[in-house]
Amino acid sequence: MRKKIVAGNWKMNLLPEEALELYRQIDSDYCADDCELLVFPPIMYVRDLIAQHGQISVGVQNFHPEESGAYTGEISVSQVSSCGVKHALVGHSERRMIFNESNDFLKEKINAALTHDIVPLVCCGEPLEIRDMDSHVAYVTNQLAETIGHLAESEIVRCIIAYEPIWAIGTGRTASIDQAQEMHASIRYWLKNQFGEQVGAIITILYGGSCNASNASELFACPDVDGGLIGGASLDAASFLKIARSF
Ligand code: PEP
Numbered sequence: 593m594r595k596k597i598v599a600g601n602w603k604m605n606l607l608p609e610e611a612l613e614l615y616r617q618i619d620s621d622y623c624a625d626d627c628e629l630l631v632f633p634p635i636m637y638v639r640d641l642i643a644q645h646g647q648i649s650v651g652v653q654n655f656h657p658e659e660s661g662a663y664t665g666e667i668s669v670s671q672v673s674s675c676g677v678k679h680a681l682v683g684h685s686e687r688r689m690i691f692n693e694s695n696d697f698l699k700e701k702i703n704a705a706l707t708h709d710i711v712p713l714v715c716c717g718e719p720l721e722i723r724d725m726d727s728h729v730a731y732v733t734n735q736l737a738e739t740i741g742h743l744a745e746s747e748i749v750r751c752i753i754a755y756e757p758i759w760a761i762g763t764g765r766t767a768s769i770d771q772a773q774e775m776h777a778s779i780r781y782w783l784k785n786q787f788g789e790q791v792g793a794i795i796t797i798l799y800g801g802s803c804n805a806s807n808a809s810e811l812f813a814c815p816d817v818d819g820g821l822i823g824g825a826s827l828d829a830a831s832f833l834k835i836a837r838s839f
Contacts, residue, residue: 595796596812597752597819598836599630599713600826601653601681611637612644617829619646627819627836630679630713631826635667642676651679651713654687657697657704669701673708680705683715683739685758695738702739706747713752713821714740715800716779720759728757729778736779741786748787753797754821755779760801762823769810772799776816805831808838 606614611633622629629648633641641650656666672680682701687693693701698714705712716735718728732755740751755775760766767775776797784792799811800821811817819839825831 594794594818596627596839597630597796597798598627598832599651599679599754599798599819599821600632600832601684601800601821601823602631602633602826603653603686603823604634605827606634606637608637608640612640614827614829615641615644615646615648615650618832619644619648621829621833622647622836627839629832629836632679632681635672638672638677639675649679650677651681651711652677653681653684655680655701655705657700669704669708669710673710677710679711679713679752681715682712683735685715685717685756685761689758695735698739699742702743702751706743706750711750711752713754713798715754715756715821717756717758717761717801723757723759728775732775732779733782736782737786743787745787745791748783749791749794751795753779753783753795754800755797756800756821758801762802764802766802766804766807766811767799769814772811772817773814776814780816803835805834805838808835812839 632651632653652672655669655672656663659670660668683698702712716732718731722731757767780792796818798819798821799817803820804825
């Protein structure tokens with residue numbers, strides 16, 4: 593049985609009281625069932641939200657793989673770990689595109705996260721021009737090969753993968769059921785080839801990209817889609833919880 597997960601990426605949104613209120617609403621209205629919920633708030637709210645001791649895990653959107661040093665403005669992997677963080681987004685397309693994070697650098701971040709017992713939620717996904725050329729599967733599997741292909745079995749089983757086609761993020765244009773299932777099945781096929789049949793079968797693969805309360809159930813019904821990474825719709829407690837109940 594694979595873990596079902598719905599994760600909210602709050603990006604650079606919400607003031608402190610709004611973040612606390614949103615967390616409390618989600619946490620109090622969530623009835624633990626078989627779906628795990630994660631939220632990724634702006635870094636400055638992480639400690640306060642962890643201190644709520646809720647059932648919803650609180651992760652970070654970013655960290656630097658070095659332990660410490662002259663990296664003005666950055667927050668190190670050991671600093672986030674020492675705050676009790678257990679999950680981190682790695683490889684989100686906004687970090688890849690706006691902050692020029694390369695596959696090599698993402699590989700370092702994934703290694704650092706695993707060393708500190710932090711689960712990396714590894715994002716991958718193609719831009720529109722790659723899909724239009726019908727090269728999306730090769731593009732995404734290359735991203736995976738260069739970021740997680742080197743991991744040992746004991747490490748890959750601790751990772752979560754999120755497929756997020758860049759053309760669907762924040763655009764209101766979601767992948768069709770066929771497009772999502774095709775890519776998720778291809779990712780799982782790659783995982784099985786790389787790490788073995790059993791390992792590939794148990795890794796959670798989330799879909800992200802304009803997933804909302806109206807389309808989540810049909811996406812989550814795809815055999816290889818194990819949940820969602822949600823941006824815009826995670827900023828509203830009712831929508832986020834409706835998505836979590838869409839399995
Ligand atoms: C995201 O940024 O990870 C995302 C999926 O955003 P949205 O749901 O807003 O498309």
